[in-house]
Amino acid sequence: MSQPLPGQSAQVPVLALGDVLLVSLQGELHDGMAEQLQHDISSRISASEVTGVVIDISGVDIVDSFLGRVLAEIASTAALLAARTVLAGMRPAVAITLVELGLTLPGLVTALDVDRALELLSQGGT
Amino acid sequence: MPEQDVAESAPQVVSAFLEQRREQIAQRWADAPLFRWVFTVSRDEAVEACKLVVDALSEVAVSGRLEDVATAGFAPVRDQLGRMAQTRARAGSTPAQIAGEVAGLRGPVIELLRAEFTDPDTPHAQECVLALTLLMGTLRLVVMETALDANADLIERQRQQLLEVATPVIKLWEGTVAVPLIGTLDSARSQIVMESLLEAIVDQRARYAILDITGVPTVDSLVAQHLMKTVAAARLMGAECIVSGIRPAIAQTIVQLGIDLGSVLTRASLADALAYALSRQGIEVSRADAGASAR
Known part of the structure; x- marks a missing residue:
């Protein structure tokens, strides 16, 4: 695991809301943080009765292929542990950039904001 | 001299x-x-x-x-x-x-x-x-x-002027927006359509976005690509996108060109698309007793 650089938080906080995990990404996500986050989420899901994961990216300006892959990996990992992942709060500019880059994040469920994401998870089904 | x-x-x-x-x-x-x-x-x-x-x-x-x-x-x-x-x-x-x-x-x-x-x-x-x-x-x-x-x-x-006029985003119902596309779709226009649609999805908190291409005269692989990009961008924003108004001739062209629109939800007309969006939201439109349509 890489050492966090000084002046930069080493971890992304993972909040538990009932049986849902809420992750709010802010700014850039570095390799070390991403790895830590994936580890945190998977251990939290297996440790408790988590049925859903909401990743809020409304504070993210740039989503590149790296972050796209991390998000897809989190979703697949969570799916293996029987939890559904919803990506929430993508900004229009980010969506346009992703589409122009050809990164359409297939396999990820998306929602307009955290509210909608929680609603989606509580409804069940797809 | x-x-x-x-x-x-x-x-x-x-x-x-x-x-x-x-x-x-x-x-x-x-x-x-x-x-x-x-x-x-x-x-x-x-x-x-x-x-x-x-x-x-x-x-x-x-x-x-x-x-x-x-x-x-x-x-x-x-x-x-x-x-x-x-x-x-x-x-x-x-x-x-x-x-x-x-x-x-x-x-x-x-x-x-x-x-x-x-x-x-x-x-x-x-x-x-x-x-x-x-x-x-x-x-x-x-x-x-x-x-x-x-x-x-x-x-x-x-x-x-054409760019400004030709791409209105209309709120059809609570949580449903539509863009009636008229005229040829080129890169500049599809960019504007995409931007205004995404903005509208955020503003209206829309779950369903309808792209109506009744007024698009021809669909070639480039136009199809633009459509698919717009659909993908709307999906990333958490809205489901429906493409409606594909005329028979255009449907044939799309098939003959081998363009795969399989990942895109399509409906024959704007009305069908709206009906789909409403039913998915659990909204039922029925006739009132007197025969006049009601909400």
Whole structure:
């Protein structure tokens, strides 16, 4: 695991809301943080009765292929542990950039904001 | 100039001639088709306009830059010439006809210049006539240039207007927005459609977005790609996108081109798409007892 650089938080906080995990990404996500986050989420899901994961990216300006892959990996990992992942709060500019880059994040469920994401998870089904 | 020994150089002679004969030239030109057709109301106005042009030509002749289209001498009349050319174009003249009409101004003025010389066949006189001919040729170019500039401006303005007008995002129902696309989809337009659609999804908190392509005349692989991009972007924003209004001929084209729209939800008409969006949201539209449709 890489050492966090000084002046930069080493971890992304993972909040538990009932049986849902809420992750709010802010700014850039570095390799070390991403790895830590994936580890945190998977251990939290297996440790408790988590049925859903909401990743809020409304504070993210740039989503590149790296972050796209991390998000897809989190979703697949969570799916293996029987939890559904919803990506929430993508900004229009980010969506346009992703589409122009050809990164359409297939396999990820998306929602307009955290509210909608929680609603989606509580409804069940797809 | 090879004939320097003869008093003045040709452009200066031309300039002096234009200044002296200003009135006469203007009178003759006012009867020429170009001015007569533009200034239909009053002949005096035509004469005034002609005088302005003669003054400009005289100034250009003084500067000696007979073949320079961009020379400052033409600046005062550029606007007027442009307007005249536009008037003619609106009346249905082709550019070639307008150019011909401007060329028609050359005859009378050359005639007057030749009359200035006792012997119009001396080399000096010939040179002056040549200089004036050159000058008139440049005038023709200036007219064409201003006319084309005005047209280019018009086209650019209309293109901009089309972009603004042609892509409204309509709220069809609570949580459902639609974009009726009209006209050809190119990269610039699809970019604007995508931006305004995504903004509307955020503003209206829409779950369903309908792209209606009834007004799109042709769908080729590029247009299909733009559509798929828009659909993908809307999905990333958490909205489901429905493409509606694919006409039979277009559906056949899409299949023949081998474009895979399989990942895109499609409906035959905007109404079907709206019905789908409503039913997915658990909204039921039914007939009231009286027979009038109710919410």
